[in-house]
Amino acid sequence: MIKAKEVPIRCYNYTYIKDILENNYNQKISLSTIINRAKGNGFYLTKPKRKAHDREVITNYPGELIQHDSSHHLFAPYANRKWYLITSIDDYSRLILYAVLVERENTWEHILALEDVLLKYGFPLAYYVDSHSIFRFVQGRDSFWRNHYRLTDKANPQWKQVLDDCRVKVTYALSPQAKGKIERPYRWIQDRLVRTCYRENVRDIKKGQLILNNLLQRYNYRIVHSTTGEIPYIRFQRAIREKRTLFKKFGIMPPFLSTKNIFCLRVDRMVNSYRKISINNLELKVPGAPLHERIQLRIIPDKESGVSEVRLWHKGELLSMQKVKNSKLNLVRV
Secondary structure, three states: OOOOOOOOOOOOOHHHHHHHHHHHHOOOOOHHHHHHHHHHOOOOOOOOOOOOOOOOOOOOOOOOOEEEEEEEEOOOHHHOOOEEEEEEEEOOOOOEEEEEEEOOOOHHHHHHHHHHHHHHHOEOOEEEEOOOOOOOOOOOOOEOOEOHHHHOOOOOOHHHHHHHHOOOEEEEOOOHHHHHHHHHHHHHHHHHHHHHHHHOOOOOHHHHHHHHHHHHHHHHHOOOOOOOOOOHHHHHHHHHHOOOOOOEOOOOOOOOOOHHHOOOEEEEEEOOOOOEEEEOOEEEEOOOOOOOOEEEEEEEEEOOOOEEEEEEEEOOEEEEEEEEEHHHHOOOOO
């Protein structure tokens, strides 16, 4: 696995061996003994030098900054296909708020992550992400007649529109090194996820998720974080009790009455002379819609049923709700 390029493991993990001996075989052995045995039998690799982080975000409160990211690796070697790991972490406490394996990364999966975190913990002050196209529109490379930095925020991705509705700021990392805080928990989770999936011959993503859930339970509630010197959950909860938090209670902003109108996909369309709109060659009737004006479709896909609920809005008024097959809306990639 160390030699396999698609597997996110680059060294031996002696602590993992120690945990297996203690948890599975009830044998307590010092880490130094395991390392010495490993070295004596040739199971040792010098660790590569890591570059220093050129930028680090420092926070003082839960909810001040939520780091959000995804990783694409062969987490279960026997599955023979890569999965995406979508994760959100509270920067102050290092508590992992969300971690889910998905087979395909798309905008909707990241909106579901927002829904889970915001409904459970409330509105944070800001999210911290990289410049992936799901999070940020970036014009093509500079040319002599166009500077893409000036056009970066002129297009508003679906994911960011959800946070705009919730009045949550978005901050973008300037470099991969700047994402260091979320990368360290990622490495802990990824390393143990891969090794456990390999040991248990996991081939199905649902079984992989069960292993991930167990790892999250341990990371959040039992492991002392090397930087903070505290267990993430205890650090998080103590700050909440002391009322040192920037999470705000979740509330639905007018004119909306349901979370479905917030955690959704959005598309604007013009109403034609027959009070119809067209989306991906599909025509929908909109009774009572004003002619030749733009209305907004707020779409809530359901993967299990394969049907989306489409809510049509005009200037804060809900015009109608319709059910449409996902395939008709061409939502494969959203």
